[in-house]
Amino acid sequence: MSTVSLEADRRQAPTGTGNRRGVSRDHWQTRVFGIGRWVVIVLAVIVTVLPFYYMFLLSLRPIEEVLVRPGSLLPSLQELTVSTYTRVLASPESGGQGFLQFLRNSLFVALVTVAFTLLAAIPGSYAIARLRFAGSRWISFTFLAVYLFPPMVLAVPLFTAFTLMGLRGSLAGLALVYIAQTVPVAIYMLRGYFATIPESLEEAGVIDGCSRYQVITRISLPLALPSVMSTALYVFMIAWNEFLFALLFLVERRDRWTVSLGLSQLSGSIEVPTTVLMAGSIVITIPVIVLFFIAERALVEGLTAGAEKG
Amino acid sequence: MPRTSSDRQPADPASQLAAPASGQLGRSTGGPYRDAEAEPAWRPRGRHTLAARDARAGLALISPTILVVAVIVIIPIIWTIMMAFQRVRLINVRRQGIFGHYTLRNFEVVFTAQGFWSSLLTTVIYTVGATVGSIGVGLLVALALRSRFRGRGFIRGLMLLPYVAPVVAVTFCWTTMLDPTFGLINVWGQRFLGWDAGIPFLSQPSTALATVIVFETWRYFPFAFLFITARLGALPVDVEEAARVDGATPWQRFRFVVLPQLGPVLSVLIVLRFIFTFNKFDDVYLLTGGGAGTEVVSVKVFQYLQSRGDLGSAAAQALVLAAALVILMLIYLRANRRSEESAL
Numbered sequence: 001m002s003t004v005s006l007e008a009d010r011r012q013a014p015t016g017t018g019n020r021r022g023v024s025r026d027h028w029q030t031r032v033f034g035i036g037r038w039v040v041i042v043l044a045v046i047v048t049v050l051p052f053y054y055m056f057l058l059s060l061r062p063i064e065e066v067l068v069r070p071g072s073l074l075p076s077l078q079e080l081t082v083s084t085y086t087r088v089l090a091s092p093e094s095g096g097q098g099f100l101q102f103l104r105n106s107l108f109v110a111l112v113t114v115a116f117t118l119l120a121a122i123p124g125s126y127a128i129a130r131l132r133f134a135g136s137r138w139i140s141f142t143f144l145a146v147y148l149f150p151p152m153v154l155a156v157p158l159f160t161a162f163t164l165m166g167l168r169g170s171l172a173g174l175a176l177v178y179i180a181q182t183v184p185v186a187i188y189m190l191r192g193y194f195a196t197i198p199e200s201l202e203e204a205g206v207i208d209g210c211s212r213y214q215v216i217t218r219i220s221l222p223l224a225l226p227s228v229m230s231t232a233l234y235v236f237m238i239a240w241n242e243f244l245f246a247l248l249f250l251v252e253r254r255d256r257w258t259v260s261l262g263l264s265q266l267s268g269s270i271e272v273p274t275t276v277l278m279a280g281s282i283v284i285t286i287p288v289i290v291l292f293f294i295a296e297r298a299l300v301e302g303l304t305a306g307a308e309k310g
Numbered sequence: 311m312p313r314t315s316s317d318r319q320p321a322d323p324a325s326q327l328a329a330p331a332s333g334q335l336g337r338s339t340g341g342p343y344r345d346a347e348a349e350p351a352w353r354p355r356g357r358h359t360l361a362a363r364d365a366r367a368g369l370a371l372i373s374p375t376i377l378v379v380a381v382i383v384i385i386p387i388i389w390t391i392m393m394a395f396q397r398v399r400l401i402n403v404r405r406q407g408i409f410g411h412y413t414l415r416n417f418e419v420v421f422t423a424q425g426f427w428s429s430l431l432t433t434v435i436y437t438v439g440a441t442v443g444s445i446g447v448g449l450l451v452a453l454a455l456r457s458r459f460r461g462r463g464f465i466r467g468l469m470l471l472p473y474v475a476p477v478v479a480v481t482f483c484w485t486t487m488l489d490p491t492f493g494l495i496n497v498w499g500q501r502f503l504g505w506d507a508g509i510p511f512l513s514q515p516s517t518a519l520a521t522v523i524v525f526e527t528w529r530y531f532p533f534a535f536l537f538i539t540a541r542l543g544a545l546p547v548d549v550e551e552a553a554r555v556d557g558a559t560p561w562q563r564f565r566f567v568v569l570p571q572l573g574p575v576l577s578v579l580i581v582l583r584f585i586f587t588f589n590k591f592d593d594v595y596l597l598t599g600g601g602a603g604t605e606v607v608s609v610k611v612f613q614y615l616q617s618r619g620d621l622g623s624a625a626a627q628a629l630v631l632a633a634a635l636v637i638l639m640l641i642y643l644r645a646n647r648r649s650e651e652s653a654l
Contacts, residue, residue: 029560040454041465044447047528048471054494055483071497124375132361133368139376146383148582150589150635152608153628156393157386160403160621180382183375212367241476243592248616260478264596267482274486281479292474296467300536 055285059084059278066275084279092254097272099280101255102262105171106284109258110239112175114232117182122228124183125190126216130202140191143184151181151244159248169253177245182235189234193227194220230298233291240288259284393625400619416626425605430634433588433606436523441583443527445576448534453564456542466539473532481596484525488512518602522594526587534579541575542568577646581639588635607631 057073058066060080069075090096127133128140158177167173197220205219221228246261257265263280266272292299395412420426455466472480487494490508499505511521545568553567591608594600600609608631614624 026557026559033560037454040450044451044454045465045468048469048532051480051483051487052471052475054487055479058486067492070492071494071501073494120375120378123371127368127371131364131368131371133365133372136368136372139372142384143375143379146379148585149383149387150608150628150632152589152591152611153390153632154383154386155611156615156621156625156628157389158382159615160389160393160398160400161386163400164403177382180378183378187375212364237474241478243478243596244612260476263476263478263482267485277482278486281476281482285475285479288474288476289471292470293467296470300540 052285055278055281058275059282061275063273063275084273084276085283088276088280088283097262097266097276097280098254098257099259099262099283102257102259103283105256106240106258106260109171109175109178110236112172113178113182113239114235116175116179117186117235118228118232120179121183121186121190121231122221123216125187126194126220128187129191129194130199130220140187143187147184147188155244155248158245162249168249169256170249171256174245174249174258175239177249178239178242182238185238186231186235189231190224190227193224197223226298230295233295234299236291237288240284390625390628393621394629396622398621398625400621403621416622417630419620419623420626420630425610428603429605429607429610430630432519432604433608433631433634434638436519436526436594436604436606437584437587439520439523440526440530440587441580443523444530444583445534445579447527447531448536448579449538449572449576451531452535452538452542453568455539469535470532472529477529477592478596480529481525481593485512485597488521512598513602515603518598518604522597522604525597526590526593529593530583530587534583537575537579538572541572545571581642584642585635585639588638589631607634 053073057075060082061075062079062081062083065075065079086096088097089100090098091101092098128136154177162168162170162173201223202215202219205215210218240258241260242258243260243264246258247264250256250258250261251265254265259280263277263284266280267277394416395414397411397413397415451469455462455469488496488511490496490510493508495511496505496508500508509517511517549571550563550567553563558566589608590606591612594604594606595609595612598604600606600613607627611624611627611631614620614627
């Protein structure tokens with residue numbers, strides 16, 4: 001019927017009470033907020049995007065040009081070059097910086113981490129979300145505490161243990177640490193997903209003769225699959241971006257450096273031109289951004305699952 | 311539906327996962343944080359009930375996780391505590407047994423070290439600044455992007471870039487942008503703002519800490535933005551409509567209707583951001599290396615560990631970090647509870 005007239009009534013309501021000052025205040029506030037809102041949006045976009053644009057731009061300009069005209073954000077097209085990328089990716093033997101090797105190392109560590117984290121977290125989160133057992137409350141509290149605990153406290157003994165066992169320089173050892181650190185986050189995310197699957201579906205499966213194991217593999221897991229994928233991507237991002245433990249464990253072995261470690265180590269030296277390292281930054285940033293945009297929606301929902309309930 | 315133990319499956323461990331469940335699955339309507347005491351009293355207890363089988367399946371399913379976490383997290387924490395009370399160095403750690411000589415010497419080293427208190431203070435300033443900054447900016451941007459327009463989804467995605475990009479890449483980009491000679495900020499500052507010379511933002515004590523806080527705000531406002539946006543999306547519209555009908559101005563609608571409803575998510579964010587920032591190592595280390603008055607406690611732990619190989623002192627310093635964090639969180643939670651009580 002008349003949503004329009006209803007809306008009009010509402011607008012007039014304050015005037016009807018004769019509160020003219022309120023109306024004008026309402027009026028200018030609406031205008032100020034209307035403008036301020038766009039100011040905030042434009043500023044926020046500039047501030048978030050500018051560093052990435054700068055990174056991308058510098059990766060395409062020759063270092064000499066950057067030093068001559070450092071403030072230019074719109075360089076001429078002839079100036080641009082991709083030689084920085086070939087230099088940063090090539091192996092040190094052929095005069096490059098070896099980022100291809102770093103990418104391989106990071107990919108290995110991240111994939112191993114994702115695989116084992118999911119292997120442990122899927123059954124674990126299912127158990128926490130669905131089953132009651134002695135100590136389940138205590139266990140989920142411990143996981144939360146682990147998630148919030150200073151990684152630095154773990155760094156000391158793990159560094160010592162890895163040194164003693166000769167595991168420093170081992171990518172598998174690094175992956176082991178990442179697994180332990182990402183399992184709590186993964187459980188937290190997956191638990192939320194499993195909890196949203198209607199129990200009646202599982203009960204229907206049981207009536208049809210499924211065992212608990214079959215309920216998980218045939219009903220719950222397929223339903224949670226998109227969420228499992230997004231959790232996998234999040235864990236991948238954590239492992240790919242991690243820096244502290246890579247620094248502690250791998251710094252002496254250049255051939256084992258991960259992307260983060262490689263970039264940080266090379267940026268400390270003066271010999272490598274900034275533009276080449278910017279190309280390296282782009283190369284290591286693009287995979288996570290692509291993955292993120294693929295999984296954005298599910299990822300955001302998983303991370304903020306608790307927030308909506310307040 | 312009464313549960314009986316008619317189902318006499320042998321409880322052999324191998325078949326735990328596959329134990330056929332007749333009747334209903336164990337209900338757990340409230341998440342994992344539901345009290346064990348809240349269990350209905352009529353639930354029969356015994357080896358063969360569904361509840362008992364569920365309990366065994368639960369333990370079996372979670373045990374791999376517990377194993378990993380215990381080996382890589384719990385045991386190391388205990389070892390840290392032990393090392394903190396032993397004079398262990400990387401060179402003599404092999405000879406030092408677990409039941410070696412216990413002493414308070416490490417804490418003496420840590421507490422009397424130059425800059426101990428100042429690094430604690432730096433950590434607190436850094437943490438409070440970055441927490442307030444990132445949540446404040448996140449709130450502002452979330453509100454600005456609240457109502458629909460073309461391209462909003464895309465802009466929301468852009469906002470998350472600083473948070474998902476590798477920290478090493480973004481810190482490298484920032485240090486380059488802030489470079490005193492050819493960094494973009496200094497070039498523009500001299501060209502458009504009339505600065506006399508390039509400002510070494512990250513290496514002079516008067517600006518380094520503030521710059522690190524700005525960086526941290528930039529990098530983590532997306533985190534707050536995400537949570538606040540999710541909450542804003544779930545707010546009931548009719549309350550605000552009612553306020554509008556009653557003649558509340560836009561500011562009043564925000565201040566008295568929207569903001570109170572954001573209270574819970576904001577306090578969760580404060581706790582999370584505070585903890586994560588307090589523990590943070592990479593950002594400060596990569597931006598300044600801990601120089602120019604930005605030496606936070608976690609960077610100090612790293613220095614004991616890496617450059618001195620002094621495991622005992624590193625462990626003691628790490629425990630100080632953890633203890634300081636716990637104390638500050640307790641103070642916060644206490645104050646929070648009091649303010650909630652007084653609000654009632």
